[in-house]
Amino acid sequence: MCRVVLRRAAVESSHYDLPIALALLAAMGVTDAEQLTEWIAVGELALDARIVPSPGVLLAAIHASEAECGLICPKAQGAEARWVSEVPICAAPDLASLLNHLKGTQQLPPPERGEVEEPARGPDLKQVKGQETAKRALEIAAAGGHNLLMIGPPGAGKSLLASCLPGILPPLTPPEALEVSMVQSVAGTLEEGRISRARPFRAPHHSASMAALTGGGLRVKPGEVSLAHLGVLFLDELPEFQRAVLDSLRQPLETGSVDVARANAHVTFPANVQLIAAMNPCRCGHLGDAALACSRAPRCAADYQSKVSGPMLDRIDLHVEVDPVSAADLALPPPAEGSEEVAARVLAARQRQTARAEQTGVRSNSDLDGEALETFATPDEPGHQLLMQAATAMRLSARSYTRMLRVARTIADLAGAEQVGRIHVAEALSYRRQAPRA
Structure with missing residues (x-):
């Protein structure tokens, strides 16, 4: 033995x-x-x-x-x-x-509990000039835990918007903080027993391997998707990731866990993450600007965007165009509303979801499914008619249909509405585009 x-x-x-x-x-x-x-x-x-x-x-x-x-x-x-x-x-x-x-010849002192780290202060939404549509999409994503894709030219503020997300997300509850710390403990990154109430924010480089993103190694350890559990996984320059690496995230995004199978181990890690992705519309990045776009436009855009598979895009709830910011916009004073005001609305929406969780057992609207989705996200009659028309016209897949309903439920929560209405469905549809088929 x-x-x-x-x-x-x-x-x-x-x-x-x-x-x-x-x-x-x-x-x-x-x-x-x-x-x-x-x-x-x-x-x-x-x-x-x-x-x-x-x-x-x-x-x-x-x-x-x-x-x-x-x-x-x-x-x-x-x-x-x-x-x-x-x-x-x-x-x-x-x-x-x-x-x-x-x-009994020596007495070792009992250890003291580790400290609770104060969350680090990141960028504030007041630093973002313009981009009202993108900021609204970011607020919806934060309120419901939805996946978000931002598409825009270089320098439009996509990375800045993503870095503002931790400042508007609600803190981890004590059980969630312990759950996140367990993943960090397995990864060996829980230093001196310090636990944080801030949600994880992981931003791996686009050169990351499949093992780095999903987990693995000789002594199997969690990857970035598990280290971001109950937090944010930010993938900048999305098409620059290897396609096989990106597609390895399809199962974790759907199930909230990742199965790592190796010759010497078979391990399941939690991976309930909120994916935030950013990409240029094409390789040169200036598709909509005739003075700056390359000579291959618009063909270069189709080639570039096809690097991200249709099934992967189908798992992203919100798609938003981030327009370039002009010099006139940059000269404007900071907006009156910043992360603090947005965070208050996000927290109120999350509290409504927490109240429903007693009946559904799900943490956020992004997890609604089955009977819970039908009970709490079914729109009223005008909203249902609009939904049916859009589902036919846009040829929504079953997954897209479900995710769109979840987004509509979150928009209703932000508005304090008990039932999903036509206006909530319409806004949810405005963030949905038909993904190219793989």
């Missing part, structure tokens, strides 16, 4: 080092084997017997709580484990100190 455990440790992770060492010491009579049955141990051993950090201590603490056991972990990760308050934690710096503690 020891050989099997050692083989698993060598292949998967070194966090079995400490439990293997304790089992051997108990077999040799150095420590009490009966006492160890009350503990779950996780940690890597250095050559000098120091207990060094290893990924996943927060999950081990949660497992220990479910098993009604204590947790033995590295001292450096005691603050992380302490977030599971009902679990006895023994955070040891080295093997000798741990053995002395178990024998």
